Amino acid sequence: MHAPVPVRLWLMLGAMVLAQASTTVVAAAPAFLIPYLHEREGMSLAAAGLLAGAPSLGLVLSLVAWGAATDRFGERRVILTGLALTAAAVAASVLVHGFAALAIALVASGAASACTNSASGRLITGWFPPERRGLAMGIRQTCQPLGTAVAALGV
Secondary structure (H helix, E strand, O other), X not given: OOOOXXXXXXXXXXXXXXXXXXXXXXXXXXXXXHHHHHHOOOOOHHHHHHHHHHHHHHHHHHHHHHHHHHHHHOHHHHHHHHHHHHHHHHHHHHHOOXXXXXXXXXXXXXXXXXXXXXXXXHHHHHHOOHHHHHXXXXXXXXXXXXXXHHHXXXX
């Protein structure tokens, strides 16, 4: 029989699921905006598709840096800092005008949102005992489909 995992670990995992699902919304939502950008804003499909991929570019470019920050400062600081930066970048993407400014804001939002990817993996491997990591990882992996569903419903 396995020793019980303290409730605070499950609460932290729940907070991480919420955080990572939220950052998945940031990365997924622009793809659902392609018809709007094409039909209402007059963008070509190629330009709208480029904007849809911008958050993923930012995410890829910043994952290693967020991992290093997680090692240096810990999961909690990285998550809080990254989520604040993500909110600021998303707000900027709503306020800016023009293709280039929007692309930069979307890349920045993706780069900031990558904080949860690095921090959540470390949270599970560092906080959960080996016999509970599979379950915790399975719970963590629900973030992407949840976030994508929220983005689809929201847009």
